[in-house]
Amino acid sequence: MTETLIERRTRLMGPNIPTFYRTPVHIVRGQGVWLWDADGKRYLDCYNNVPHVGHCHPRVVAAIAGQAAILNTHTRYLHDDVLDYIERLTATLDHGISQAIMTCTGSEANDIALRMAQAVTGKTGIIATDATYHGNTMAVSQLSTRRPPIGGRWPNVRLVPAPDGLRPVGGSVAGQAQAFADHVAAAIADLNDKGFGFSGLMLCPVFANEGLPSIEPGFLTPTALVVRAAGGLMISDEVQPGFGRIGSHFWGHDALGIAPDIVTIGKPMANGHPVAAVLARPDVMAAFRDAFGYFNTFGGNPVSAAACLAVLDVIGDEELQANAARVSAYLLDRLRALRHPLLTDTRASGLFFGVEFTTDGVTPAAEFVGDLVESLVARGFLLNRIGRGSNILKIRPPMPFGIEHADLLADALQAALDASPINK
Ligand SMILES: Cc1ncc(COP(=O)(O)O)c(C=O)c1O
Numbered sequence: 001m002t003e004t005l006i007e008r009r010t011r012l013m014g015p016n017i018p019t020f021y022r023t024p025v026h027i028v029r030g031q032g033v034w035l036w037d038a039d040g041k042r043y044l045d046c047y048n049n050v051p052h053v054g055h056c057h058p059r060v061v062a063a064i065a066g067q068a069a070i071l072n073t074h075t076r077y078l079h080d081d082v083l084d085y086i087e088r089l090t091a092t093l094d095h096g097i098s099q100a101i102m103t104c105t106g107s108e109a110n111d112i113a114l115r116m117a118q119a120v121t122g123k124t125g126i127i128a129t130d131a132t133y134h135g136n137t138m139a140v141s142q143l144s145t146r147r148p149p150i151g152g153r154w155p156n157v158r159l160v161p162a163p164d165g166l167r168p169v170g171g172s173v174a175g176q177a178q179a180f181a182d183h184v185a186a187a188i189a190d191l192n193d194k195g196f197g198f199s200g201l202m203l204c205p206v207f208a209n210e211g212l213p214s215i216e217p218g219f220l221t222p223t224a225l226v227v228r229a230a231g232g233l234m235i236s237d238e239v240q241p242g243f244g245r246i247g248s249h250f251w252g253h254d255a256l257g258i259a260p261d262i263v264t265i266g267k268p269m270a271n272g273h274p275v276a277a278v279l280a281r282p283d284v285m286a287a288f289r290d291a292f293g294y295f296n297t298f299g300g301n302p303v304s305a306a307a308c309l310a311v312l313d314v315i316g317d318e319e320l321q322a323n324a325a326r327v328s329a330y331l332l333d334r335l336r337a338l339r340h341p342l343l344t345d346t347r348a349s350g351l352f353f354g355v356e357f358t359t360d361g362v363t364p365a366a367e368f369v370g371d372l373v374e375s376l377v378a379r380g381f382l383l384n385r386i387g388r389g390s391n392i393l394k395i396r397p398p399m400p401f402g403i404e405h406a407d408l409l410a411d412a413l414q415a416a417l418d419a420s421p422i423n424k
Pocket residue numbers: 104105106107108110133134135136204209237239240266267276
């Protein structure tokens with residue numbers, strides 16, 4: 001059955017379509033933190049941030065169905081709901097960020113953010129880290145590191161070394177914040193030398209795709225000083241940490257104590273309904289609106305707005321941010337009690353965990369973690385891996401993930417580790 005689907009995908013969608021796991025899972029139903037495949041096997045979802053408030057949350061389903069039955073239109077008609085949403089969403093943000101452009105994907109949001117930085121500064125140079133992913137438009141994919149763009153990276157793009165707890169930039173954890181800022185300063189100088197100038201730095205404030213390194217609040221303070229002194233903009237890609245996932249704060253940049261000029265959001269916003277946004281101060285928005293005649297046919301349409309509003313309601317009513325903080329502390333303790341010779345570091349940022357395996361304290365045990373992921377899938381637990389070396393287990397469940405789910409996962413992980421060959 002699954003084999004047939006894979007072949008059919010290839011025939012109809014072409015080769016090399018990414019799927020998770022060596023035997024891709026054919027999910028047919030979801031509820032809360034649980035998923036079921038076509039054979040009726042149940043999985044605990046320890047991975048997905050798109051169903052932020054839980055798979056098929058009845059309030060989001062009702063909001064989407066209700067609005068779809070009343071009206072869904074192009075976004076160039078007037079409608080209250082998108083405005084209500086932007087008002088409620090921007091009320092969660094400081095730093096003068098009070099306006100939004102609604103889009104359909106995080107990639108589009110980041111593409112706009114790059115253009116905003118260019119519109120404000122009149123410059124084109126852009127900086128990101130060298131182990132990141134910010135999306136798949138032509139411009140944003142220039143910042144991705146997994147597959148270099150055909151013809152090489154655009155000459156106005158610079159990638160600086162990503163922070164790393166085990167292999168710190170500059171050689172020491174204590175000096176890493178300044179070393180990172182120094183790399184950004186050097187990249188800005190180079191962009192200026194080459195005539196591009198510097199428009200902005202795009203970062204995920206928890207460095208999720210980079211491997212979720214442990215960083216202290218204030219880590220980006222020296223970098224923000226460098227960026228500001230050069231007249232550039234700080235762009236916080238909150239696609240992964242936003243909407244309360246990190247537990248301590250609603251937004252990742254607030255945990256770090258930086259004031260972004262632009263915030264981008266996506267995946268978790270509407271529990272799977274495709275909507276995303278760019279949030280900015282009015283002066284930044286005005287510069288963009290003056291420079292580009294932008295509209296987005298679907299972004300923030302009435303159905304999307306209804307889904308977005310319902311997600312905000314559920315996060316608040318079900319106290320999911322507080323749940324993230326509580327379950328984070330509990331699961332981190334349980335993960336830190338795991339025993340395996342290759343287990344090197346365990347860290348968390350709210351309901352987002354990284355469990356890193358190395359062969360000698362620094363060398364990534366990528367194949368081992370690949371096998372571990374497969375072993376957990378076979379046991380009914382969906383998770384995956386992150387990091388430059390693909391050697392970090394990535395655990396990032398829907399927000400209603402509870403203590404009982406944390407126990408199930410920790411027990412399964414220890415069982416999978418016990419059953420694994422020690423060195424691979
Ligand atoms: C940090 C980050 N930014 C942006 C994106 C792109 O979002 P989308 O797939 O909705 O275009 C992703 C997707 O994985 C992401 O992880």
